[in-house]
Amino acid sequence: MRYSHQRELIKQVVYSTNSHPTADWIYDQVKSSVPNISLGTVYRNLKQLNNEGYIRTIYDGSIARYDWNMDSHYHLKCNTCGDLIDFQLPNDDLKKTVKRKFDFKVLDVEITLIGKCNKHN
Amino acid sequence: MRYSHQRELIKQVVYSTNSHPTADWIYDQVKSSVPNISLGTVYRNLKQLNNEGYIRTIYDGSIARYDWNMDSHYHLKCNTCGDLIDFQLPNDDLKKTVKRKFDFKVLDVEITLIGKCNKHN
DNA sequence: AAATTAAACAGTAATAGTTCCTATTATTGG
DNA sequence: CCAATAATAGGAACTATTACTGTTTAATTT
Numbered sequence: 414m415r416y417s418h419q420r421e422l423i424k425q426v427v428y429s430t431n432s433h434p435t436a437d438w439i440y441d442q443v444k445s446s447v448p449n450i451s452l453g454t455v456y457r458n459l460k461q462l463n464n465e466g467y468i469r470t471i472y473d474g475s476i477a478r479y480d481w482n483m484d485s486h487y488h489l490k491c492n493t494c495g496d497l498i499d500f501q502l503p504n505d506d507l508k509k510t511v512k513r514k515f516d517f518k519v520l521d522v523e524i525t526l527i528g529k530c531n532k533h534n
Numbered sequence: 535m536r537y538s539h540q541r542e543l544i545k546q547v548v549y550s551t552n553s554h555p556t557a558d559w560i561y562d563q564v565k566s567s568v569p570n571i572s573l574g575t576v577y578r579n580l581k582q583l584n585n586e587g588y589i590r591t592i593y594d595g596s597i598a599r600y601d602w603n604m605d606s607h608y609h610l611k612c613n614t615c616g617d618l619i620d621f622q623l624p625n626d627d628l629k630k631t632v633k634r635k636f637d638f639k640v641l642d643v644e645i646t647l648i649g650k651c652n653k654h655n
Numbered sequence: 656a657a658a659t660t661a662a663a664c665a666g667t668a669a670t671a672g673t674t675c676c677t678a679t680t681a682t683t684g685g
Numbered sequence: 686c687c688a689a690t691a692a693t694a695g696g697a698a699c700t701a702t703t704a705c706t707g708t709t710t711a712a713t714t715t
Contacts, residue, residue, distance in 0.1 A: 418681090452695095453676095457693090477673085515652065518650045525609050
């Protein structure tokens with residue numbers, strides 16, 4: 414992957430926040446240093462950074478968000494304000510621990526384990 | 535909610551499969567009995583069925599899928615074939631149990647707890 | 656059983672997020 | 686410093702979903 418100024422800035426923006434930004438938000442940020450950057454460039458570079466393991470893509474409903482934190486961690490999603498909050502926990506009683514540690518009321522739990530099923534051994 | 539033939543068929547299609555179908559797949563199925571049903575009707579009714587608690591909407595990456603199973607349960611997503619497999623587990627060591635019970639190799643775990651954060655007490 | 660009312664409809668246009676295309680520009684290895 | 690080619694800007698295209706509009710249909714009232 415050849416160096417690119419735009420990609421470097423995009424990476425810095427993702428690494429600068431814990432808010433799991435969208436492509437559009439990142440685009441707006443980078444525009445302040447490179448006013449005529451195109452949204453396609455942002456998407457292309459986010460995909461590359463994802464593929465190279467610099468960032469990860471998470472889906473918040475139907476829209477993509479980007480996260481610099483590559484450690485295995487989970488998210489608390491508030492369906493009133495939409496915030497996505499990082500957390501890391503042992504595998505015990507999630508709901509109670511989350512209520513205690515984050516004062517976050519769990520209404521629904523969605524767990525997706527991504528991997529490979531037994532048809533591809 | 536007034537009775538509608540189309541909605542009844544849409545509900546039946548969702549209840550007929552464990553494959554977590556997309557709106558488009560449901561549309562194709564229902565078309566065999568109502569050839570000129572419109573895709574908008576499918577989406578509108580899926581949303582209504584969701585709001586009335588007959589089905590739930592799950593997001594698979596950026597696309598919506600529909601599930602008749604309203605119990606709290608999780609999904610194994612295979613990133614080779616895209617299958618989404620239901621499972622239900624106690625909160626112990628997920629990865630090992632999943633490997634043993636489903637012969638499914640977990641590469642990444644995404645957990646989203648949906649609820650309300652402490653700004654809205 | 657007709658008339659009335661409003662929900663649901665088909666068809667289609669519009670939107671949002673994302674990807675693709677093309678001619679131009681920038682990085683890099685020789 | 687030059688040639689090769691990866692990356693770019695700008696905009697068109699695409700996909701999933703929602704919104705709009707005039708018509709049909711189910712439920713309710715006469």
